Amino acid sequence: MDKLKIGVLAMQGAFVEHEQMLQSLGCDTVQVRKVEHLADLDGLIIPGGESTTIGKLLVDFGLAESVQERAQQGMPVWGTCAGLILMAKEIAGSEQYRLGLMDITAVRNAFGRQVDSFEVPLAIDEVSSEPYPAIFIRAPFIEKAGPSVKILAEHNGKVVMARQGSFLASAFHPELTQDCRIHAYFMDIVRESRQKA
Numbered sequence: 001m002d003k004l005k006i007g008v009l010a011m012q013g014a015f016v017e018h019e020q021m022l023q024s025l026g027c028d029t030v031q032v033r034k035v036e037h038l039a040d041l042d043g044l045i046i047p048g049g050e051s052t053t054i055g056k057l058l059v060d061f062g063l064a065e066s067v068q069e070r071a072q073q074g075m076p077v078w079g080t081c082a083g084l085i086l087m088a089k090e091i092a093g094s095e096q097y098r099l100g101l102m103d104i105t106a107v108r109n110a111f112g113r114q115v116d117s118f119e120v121p122l123a124i125d126e127v128s129s130e131p132y133p134a135i136f137i138r139a140p141f142i143e144k145a146g147p148s149v150k151i152l153a154e155h156n157g158k159v160v161m162a163r164q165g166s167f168l169a170s171a172f173h174p175e176l177t178q179d180c181r182i183h184a185y186f187m188d189i190v191r192e193s194r195q196k197a
């Protein structure tokens with residue numbers, strides 16, 4: 001089987017770190033800035049950054065609809081932090097642009113100003129039996145999720161990771177650790193979806 005080719009939306013935010021992690025796992029990567037870059041991707045990551053900015057650039061660069069189209073045709077998409085916000089159908093108290101791929105409501109900057117960023121060992125049974133070192137930076141959480149959404153992790157009673165089919169959302173930043181387990185998990189989703197196609 002050919003190598004997987006995974007795109008990382010490269011408008012703003014932590015995209016290089018995602019690429020490095022994917023490459024360390026043997027993946028080919030593409031920095032996605034134009035519609036052409038989506039053409040032969042097996043999967044896509046929407047990185048952390050500033051969700052209003054990334055959303056605006058998605059629209060300005062004419063990428064928003066093409067990403068939605070590819071996703072609806074079955075391309076796996078994983079949003080981290082700001083990316084989670086862009087994956088959501090609803091964003092509490094905000095009309096900002098979102099891709100709306102997952103039946104979830106995201107709350108922005110949900111852990112309060114006092115604890116802007118922090119790291120916790122997070123239990124994610126679906127990914128691994130050992131906790132994952134999750135780094136949260138002005139992170140969102142998932143306030144509501146529809147019946148077809150599977151909750152994968154919670155922190156302090158707040159949902160911080162979920163999956164709906166081949167769409168994945170995490171409120172933290174796996175690309176800022178040395179721990180590849182979640183990238184490997186996403187690659188499994190991408191591999192499965194390629195086998196089905």
Ligand code: GLN
Binds near residue numbers: 052080083108138139
């Ligand atoms: N607070 C940012 C937002 O609402 C997300 C932060 C991040 O991606 N680290 O868009």
